[in-house]
Each structure stands twice: as C-alpha cells, then as structure tokens.
Amino acid sequence: MQKRLSVGLTLGVSLLWLLGVAASGLVAQHEMNEVFDSALQETAQRILPLAVTDILNRENGTGNQTAPALKDHDEYLTYLVRDEKGNLLLQSHDADPGVFGKLPEEGFSNTPTHRIYGASAVSDTIYIEVAEPLAHRRESALEAGVALLMPLIVLIPITLMGVWWIVRLSLREVVEFRESIESRGVGDLSSVEGRRLPTEFEPIAVAVNRLLERLQRALETERSFTANSAHELRTPLATALAKAQRLKTQVQSDQLKSNVAEIEEALRSLSQLSGKLLELAKAEGGGATSQTRHNLVPILTMIVGDFESQTPGRISLTLPERDVNSFLDPDAFAILVRNLIENALRHGSPKEPVEVSMTEDGTLRVSNGGDIVPPEQLVLLRNRFARSKTDAAGSGLGLAIADAIAKGAGMTLHLRSPATGRQDGFEAELTNSKEAK
Known part of the structure; x- marks a missing residue:
C-alpha cells in the first residue's frame, strides 16, 4: 500500500x-x-x-x-x-x-x-x-x-520521498497492526490491539477480534465436547466389556463361552474404534496447536517407553541432543506419534524393529520393514477407513488422524514406500513448517 x-x-x-x-x-x-x-x-x-x-x-x-x-x-x-x-x-x-x-x-x-x-x-x-x-x-x-x-x-x-514519508507516517499504526498479527503464533487467539488505528481500519480490527473470539469459543466447545464424549462413551463400553468378561467366567457351556468371547471382542473393537473416532474429532477440530511452546522430546520418549513395555525390543529410538520446542499441542502430538507407531507395529515386519527418530529441526520419522505398499494404495492411506491389502487388524483411521493433526498444526506428513535407504518397508515423515516450530 x-x-x-x-x-x-x-x-x-x-x-x-x-x-x-x-x-x-x-x-x-x-x-x-x-x-x-x-x-x-x-x-x-x-x-x-x-x-x-x-x-x-x-x-x-x-x-x-x-x-x-x-x-x-x-x-x-x-x-x-x-x-x-x-x-x-x-x-x-x-x-x-x-x-x-x-x-x-x-x-x-x-x-x-x-x-x-x-x-x-x-x-x-x-x-x-x-x-x-x-x-x-x-x-x-x-x-x-x-x-x-x-x-x-x-x-x-523530492515528491516521491516526501509522499513516501507522509504515507509511512500515516500508516504506521496499520503496519504495527499487521506486524502484531504476523508475529503471533498459530495458536494465539487473543484479541488484537487496534485502538490507535485510523478510522477507516477500525472496523477491520473489530471484525478480526470478533472472528478470533468466535473461533476461540468454537475450539473450547469442541475440546469440551470431545472430553465429555470420551468419558460418556468409554465408561459404558468399559462397563459392558467388564460384564462380558465376568459372564465369560461364569458360564459352563463351551458354545456359550464362545458366544460371550465374540461379544467381548466386539465390545473391545468398538471401544478402540470409539477412541479412534474421538481422536479424529480432536484432530479435525482445530486443537492441534497451543499458545505456548512445548518440548516434544520428553513426550516422544514417554510414548515410546509405553510401547516398549508392551512389545520389548520392537522399537529403536533416536533422539536429538537438544530440546525441540514447538507450538504443537502436547496431547495432539502424543496422539499423532501413538498412531504412527501403532501403524508401524501392526503392519510392519515382526522380525525387524520399528525405527523412530527425531532431529533437532523437529523432523519426526517412523519407519518399519515389510512389504512395499503400491503407489496407488499409498495415496489413499490418508483417507478415513482406508487400508492397504493386509491381514492385520485395524480401523483404517491411524494415518488419517496423523494427517489431520499435521495439517492443523501447519506441518506436512510424507508417506513413502519403500522406506528411505531401504528396498522395502514403509515410512512416515513429519516435517515442521516455520509457523509450527
């Protein structure tokens, strides 16, 4: 201008x-x-x-x-x-x-x-x-x-210099208003200061603040709904699953035990599916970023430790020497990492470890051995309920959740098969943009 x-x-x-x-x-x-x-x-x-x-x-x-x-x-x-x-x-x-x-x-x-x-x-x-x-x-x-x-x-x-100086002086508040918006993080939804703006620009500041306020309320409502829904869904499913397990120990008939076992497995699958759907709702609801930076290294270490206790020796972890601070929401990052590792453990070769690594610039890489995923199937794995040709159990939501969180945080999820430096396997790489770092 x-x-x-x-x-x-x-x-x-x-x-x-x-x-x-x-x-x-x-x-x-x-x-x-x-x-x-x-x-x-x-x-x-x-x-x-x-x-x-x-x-x-x-x-x-x-x-x-x-x-x-x-x-x-x-x-x-x-x-x-x-x-x-x-x-x-x-x-x-x-x-x-x-x-x-x-x-x-x-x-x-x-x-x-x-x-x-x-x-x-x-x-x-x-x-x-x-x-x-x-x-x-x-x-x-x-x-x-x-x-x-x-x-x-x-x-x-002389006229050019004079006009430029006068215009610059007149639009100084507008430039400060623009810089205040550009300098804030992706998760900062606080009101923008616009009291000193020229009269012609005051309605813009008012409209921006109203939009930010509405967005903040929508995100808070979404987070509240997600938390309440998780509690309301998981509790009845857990109760039904516990009753099915108890019933399984009380019946004597083998046929009846088999039927109860099928019910137990269906309830367990339903519980897992409901959890994945709630994670997907959180990922797509705009809660992927926070207003402050967080160190992602301890979170990644904790999640890998949980999987290591369940599947000893299946995960190889490489961490950077320095902290990796990001505006990525810690809960969202935990969900993303958990889904990527679950996908690698479930669909990767059980004879080879899952390699998890993070670099100092925030790049996260999860790779596993196994069969190569054809290119026509690889491009579909980001879709909901999309799965490659495999006999492994799963809902087909893991990579969709990870991709939704990555997009919400201004990051990019790259899917490759074969994995980098290999002739087979699968790799998921998450790269941070400047805004997400």
Whole structure:
C-alpha cells in the first residue's frame, strides 16, 4: 500500500505538473507572439521616418542601398524599404529579399518561414517591411517550456520521498497492526490491539477480534465436547466389556463361552474404534496447536517407553541432543506419534524393529520393514477407513488422524514406500513448517 500510494501520488503530481507546463507554455507562447509582433511594429515605426529622410535626401536618385552595420552580428529582425512598385530602396545588411513578397503590403502577414509587418509613408509611396524568423519564435517558446520542465527533474525525487514519508507516517499504526498479527503464533487467539488505528481500519480490527473470539469459543466447545464424549462413551463400553468378561467366567457351556468371547471382542473393537473416532474429532477440530511452546522430546520418549513395555525390543529410538520446542499441542502430538507407531507395529515386519527418530529441526520419522505398499494404495492411506491389502487388524483411521493433526498444526506428513535407504518397508515423515516450530 505504501509503495502504491507513493508511486501513484508522485505520478499524479508529475502529470499535473506536465499539464501545468503545457498550459503555461501555450499562454507564454501567446504572450511572446504579442511581444514579438509589438517589436515588429515598433521597429518599423522607428526605422521608417529615418529611411524616408535618407531616401528623399539622396543626390543620385532612388537606387538601392544597404544600411551599414557597426559590427558583424546575427539579426533576428531584417527589413526592406521599397516603393509601391516593389523597387528596392533600402535594406538591412543581412536582409534576404527572397523572404518578402513581390509587392509590399501593410499589416501583418506570414510566410512559411517568417512573420512580416509592413507600414507605408509619403502617401503610400514608400513602404517598409520588417521580417522575423518563425524559428526564432519557436526556439524562444521551446526554451521557455524547458525552463518550466527543469524543476520537474528535482521535483520528482523530492515528491516521491516526501509522499513516501507522509504515507509511512500515516500508516504506521496499520503496519504495527499487521506486524502484531504476523508475529503471533498459530495458536494465539487473543484479541488484537487496534485502538490507535485510523478510522477507516477500525472496523477491520473489530471484525478480526470478533472472528478470533468466535473461533476461540468454537475450539473450547469442541475440546469440551470431545472430553465429555470420551468419558460418556468409554465408561459404558468399559462397563459392558467388564460384564462380558465376568459372564465369560461364569458360564459352563463351551458354545456359550464362545458366544460371550465374540461379544467381548466386539465390545473391545468398538471401544478402540470409539477412541479412534474421538481422536479424529480432536484432530479435525482445530486443537492441534497451543499458545505456548512445548518440548516434544520428553513426550516422544514417554510414548515410546509405553510401547516398549508392551512389545520389548520392537522399537529403536533416536533422539536429538537438544530440546525441540514447538507450538504443537502436547496431547495432539502424543496422539499423532501413538498412531504412527501403532501403524508401524501392526503392519510392519515382526522380525525387524520399528525405527523412530527425531532431529533437532523437529523432523519426526517412523519407519518399519515389510512389504512395499503400491503407489496407488499409498495415496489413499490418508483417507478415513482406508487400508492397504493386509491381514492385520485395524480401523483404517491411524494415518488419517496423523494427517489431520499435521495439517492443523501447519506441518506436512510424507508417506513413502519403500522406506528411505531401504528396498522395502514403509515410512512416515513429519516435517515442521516455520509457523509450527
């Protein structure tokens, strides 16, 4: 905006100056023509009496004579003195008779190259004609126009600097308002200070703050709904699962025990599915970021430790030497990591460890051995309930949840098969953008 206003106003001032110069040039040219015409008349009226006296006092008749010049010089005004028949009686030393007409005339007249004024005396028997080159008039008008344009060379940079300074000073509060929005983290939904903004920009600040307030309420409502739903769903499912397990120990019939076992497995699958759906709701609800930075290394260590206690020797962990601080919400990061590791353990080769590593720039990589996932299936794994061709149990939501959290935090989840540096296997790599770090 500052650049557009500065350049636009400078061009506008320059254009107005050019229009003013053009108008002033036309007026100046008109006034100079009047001055030059007056000079022609005055010259003719001054020279004519002297020429008549000189001609009448000649002893040798009316032969042509050339007025002597005191010293060599360029004449802008030249003249001829002739009789009514066009016979030349007197001329200035630099006069060209070819410029004038065959017969003398009174008043103003123009030729292609000269402006001429004629006057008569002695009962219209002696005429004087004074000529001025039109090129001299054009040169004078051009010099006047150039003189008016010369200040524009200095005026343009001064105007540009002045306009830029005034615009910058006027929009200082607007620039501060923009910087206050740009500098805040992705999870900062606090109100934006806009009390010193110009009147034209105050409605924008009000609208932004209202939007942030509505978004904050929506996120808080979503988080509250997720927490309450998790409690309300998991408790009845856990109760039903416990009753099914108790019933399984009380029945004696093998057929009935088998039926109860099927019910128990269905309840366990339903409990796991409900948990995944709640995780997906949290991931897609905008709660992937927080307003403060958190160190992700301890969280990753804790989650890997939980899996290591369940499946000893199946996970190889590589951690950075320094802390990795991020605006990524700790709960969301835990859900993301847990889903990636579960996916690797469930679908990877049981004979090879799952490699989990994090670098100092926040890049998380989870890879496992196993069969290669075809490219046409690989692009579908981010979708809900999408699974590759495998006999392993699962809901098909793990990678969808991880991808939703990554997008919500401004991160990118890369899926590769084969894994980097291998001929087989699968790899999930999470890279941080500048906003998410």
